Amino acid sequence: MIQAGIIGGAGYTAGELIRILMRHPEVKLDFIYSTSQAGKPVSSIHQDLLGETELTFSGEINPEADVVFLCLGHGNSMKFLQENQFSDHTKIVDLSTDFRMAAEDHSFIYGLPELNKEEIKKANLIANPGCFATAITLAILPLAKNGLLKEDVHINAVTGATGAGTSLSESTHFTWRDNNFSAYKAFEHQHLAEIGQSLKSFQPNFSSELNFIPNRGNFSRGIHCTAYTRFDGSLEEAMKIYQEFYGDAAFTFVVEEELHLKQVVNTNKCLLRLQKFGNKLLITSVLDNLLKGASGQAVQNMNLIFGFLETQGLQLKATYF
Amino acid sequence: MIQAGIIGGAGYTAGELIRILMRHPEVKLDFIYSTSQAGKPVSSIHQDLLGETELTFSGEINPEADVVFLCLGHGNSMKFLQENQFSDHTKIVDLSTDFRMAAEDHSFIYGLPELNKEEIKKANLIANPGCFATAITLAILPLAKNGLLKEDVHINAVTGATGAGTSLSESTHFTWRDNNFSAYKAFEHQHLAEIGQSLKSFQPNFSSELNFIPNRGNFSRGIHCTAYTRFDGSLEEAMKIYQEFYGDAAFTFVVEEELHLKQVVNTNKCLLRLQKFGNKLLITSVLDNLLKGASGQAVQNMNLIFGFLETQGLQLKATYF
């Protein structure tokens, strides 16, 4: 049993981590640090836990914890780590954007197991990928691995309202979002940088454009992504490349059936489907933005670091309908 | 053509009034008063109007308007009328709760046409009914009219998220409300007072209880209400009473089919259905909380006051699906 801590306990990703870790057979959830909620029952915020747990939010951290997950707003992780010290053996998994781009001033490993499994196993510091970044990168990474990204990639993805976080805002107000749809941050989403970094780690000469239009969907959870680009081989060749690449992936599967979002909601899975039209390869990917796109992947990284079964605590029952 | 003004233009009920009045053949929408939005295009807030109107919010009222609709928060109408003067011929329709209860210090008429049509026609001041109050009162008023409310009435109703107004709140956050359901203010909803007042105007000795459980539904618009009470007559007798009572109603209809909410969404209609089980009469009512439950009924009152066709400007196309 390892001791785990969560920093910033009131948001969606913290809530999902709590739900997973309190049932994880190898983990003791040692503390959930929240300055704003300190002393209150965790079930007062994450109210599905009523009756199930006596956990309370803590105003103090345990610097000796074996693993600490940072669920802070983007920009705050770096500040938190400057102001708080953990022991040498403490592993840090940061869910913000702060350390996703490699830089000389930090040694965080980008925590996408399909890309970096061996480095993750040895890492002390993990930068957990973004939700759109995970869905898009997994859709096209096998092409980059084989040096096959030759022209622009055209990407359209839609995310649920949990993607916008717990803060109240007009576009997450029920009367606005219900039965609505809208695009935002077209061509300029902040996840493009980490996607490009991952692709170039395999195909350094990749210089085409990633044309990405994100959309707000009127559902709570999940990302549905379509991406297409030129691919001169056959569908069978594409399938072979993808199946080989994901052959040992614990949660990412290439399937032949038409995909829909609810296949993966409330799971840590990413499903991929390939289709060929003319000289284009279309890849569809679906995942749960809060699990494979955030907290589930964070636990998957923890499992790899501590040598647990990669799927431990993550074989979740899909809601499905 | 009469000149109409709206006080408080950014909320849902103001928006619905604007949509109706700008297409009403007898009305010129003269001003929409909003201190917070003064100078801005109306279509910047009510964005369905983009391309259709050049109207802007005004920082001033026109005290000579023929009719003024008050779309202010509850408690603010009284204050507004104390601080602002309108001409003697100006009719006021207040959509707040401020003047719904008869009192010695005001002469507002309760604007439920099915109850008070003749008084409304002669009124200068109208207190427009609440949304739940309209749905519930219309469901049981014919019984009171005939002195037949003899035992407790059991009422359960569900409202859409627009019922909670434009303010952002946890229970109107999309991720909370989507696919959710909850009861609130059980037995204590503020509309019980005006419902009781209407019932007693017909049946002064009514002294049983109105047991009312309001609920939050995961839809944007509409109220669905079921109410039952002891009724010793037959279904046919009940039907006769209701059909007689609503024989000349412009928007309230008694039907024999099973009802569902979307029959009335985006219309000014209230549909009622009667069923008899043992010695109980069950009445189901459905209406759009923002139209028959608010702005549509306000325009219906205006039509009555100015002698227009009662349905003028209100024969709206239902969304239905």
Added chain:
Amino acid sequence: MIQAGIIGGAGYTAGELIRILMRHPEVKLDFIYSTSQAGKPVSSIHQDLLGETELTFSGEINPEADVVFLCLGHGNSMKFLQENQFSDHTKIVDLSTDFRMAAEDHSFIYGLPELNKEEIKKANLIANPGCFATAITLAILPLAKNGLLKEDVHINAVTGATGAGTSLSESTHFTWRDNNFSAYKAFEHQHLAEIGQSLKSFQPNFSSELNFIPNRGNFSRGIHCTAYTRFDGSLEEAMKIYQEFYGDAAFTFVVEEELHLKQVVNTNKCLLRLQKFGNKLLITSVLDNLLKGASGQAVQNMNLIFGFLETQGLQLKATYF
């Protein structure tokens, strides 16, 4: 490890059983019998399982299985058991209505653990309760236990679209149900019989009416129920009665917070809240109709029969948002 079989594998309750049992540490899912789907992969119907399982539907049963779950349409379980023989040690859990009412010609035990835990542990044949029946019975059973059901009970409940099963119908067509609400089978729902049977097992003289209005909500999963009746004691006394009654319940909890449906979606929990208004006690209950209202409770019964931990395989992560 026990061998489990499922009869009728394509519906919602079968799907949920598969999702639970394939992750249950004490169970081997031995066969899923479906004449219509025999030979096909289970993941072709329950498509969230793509990539996770190689299970196929079977055209044959294994009569030596330790436990068999019947997920057949109402009326078909009796017929199936007449035409198929299982070994003497095989336990049967039937999810239909066929055996819920005690009768001389069968010896099924009504599988509501909060009512019949000791009988269930010794049972060979279990009639798993209905979804509405579970939500309503759990809401008022402690009153019956104490002989306190003295007057009519007024019940209003709303269920998600999964409650109507997988068959396509007008009221489960998306364009009809989306943002809609409707009542149905008022005062005449078929679950009233089993609720009455459970209440009378504790309070044989109970002779008041259960006035129950079921509703169709525009969500997929869950039941939200409010029930009120006369109660002369204080709220504290009511709380004491309920907490005592549910003191050792594995999944039913009495809480003080306002309830909403999504607290229990995708879990096997039932949450209850008590409020007192005048001389009335209001009980709100929420559960997932497919889990505590069907397949989860079936597995809970299996756990009791085989002496497993009652929560084994059922500590599911709520979807929550």
Added chain:
Amino acid sequence: MIQAGIIGGAGYTAGELIRILMRHPEVKLDFIYSTSQAGKPVSSIHQDLLGETELTFSGEINPEADVVFLCLGHGNSMKFLQENQFSDHTKIVDLSTDFRMAAEDHSFIYGLPELNKEEIKKANLIANPGCFATAITLAILPLAKNGLLKEDVHINAVTGATGAGTSLSESTHFTWRDNNFSAYKAFEHQHLAEIGQSLKSFQPNFSSELNFIPNRGNFSRGIHCTAYTRFDGSLEEAMKIYQEFYGDAAFTFVVEEELHLKQVVNTNKCLLRLQKFGNKLLITSVLDNLLKGASGQAVQNMNLIFGFLETQGLQLKATYF
């Protein structure tokens, strides 16, 4: 007053036509022909009309009607016109795909007013455009008008469940569609042909590809479309081209605000927004698939043919929230 008839009255597009035409000041709705529903009240199918109309479905057509709308399944319009004769003065508006592609064996005019207004005014036979076709064509037609479609166009659009018609199917079952999202018919949607035909009527040398991915959204009404292609001019130049092209359009407006679907739901409007990123022009378009994408546009065509005000009967109140 002209006499109008509708052929095939039970579907969504027929329902919308009925709702519009029964309130159209220049139209008498003479007959609604439905073999399956003949004799039944129209309000038994289109149940929002309960209380408002005594219209019944007819088993016979009136061959002298001034205008007849064909709301038949694709492939059935041609057959119907072969088997039924109308008078010489009868105008036909066909809502199916049957006559949208110009051919030697018919003289139907493609009824997109923004493209063909003058021809429509003189037409006897109108082929009403498809819903996706309208959204996409309006998004890029001004570029074709100016010979500026030089490279591939990348189009992603999402439609509501009404787009799939009234037939019950798995992907329109509530439990499937609710909170779900999926792509279908990628690169191969049947509307691509009519879009290409419209573009080439302006820019005959257009030979690039229209890469179109349609999606199923979990809402009932509306189409949200994004399209981008190379455009070497500035945003201002693009705005000028679009505003000039749509300067006299009755329902299509170019706006500068971020768009969302609910701005146009239950209206006959199409809103367009332009953005420039690098050398790409992104155009977003939104419309209601049943109105501007079907029945509203059909009435707009009727208005043009008969010389009515183009917006007559079509100034509908948006639902908006």
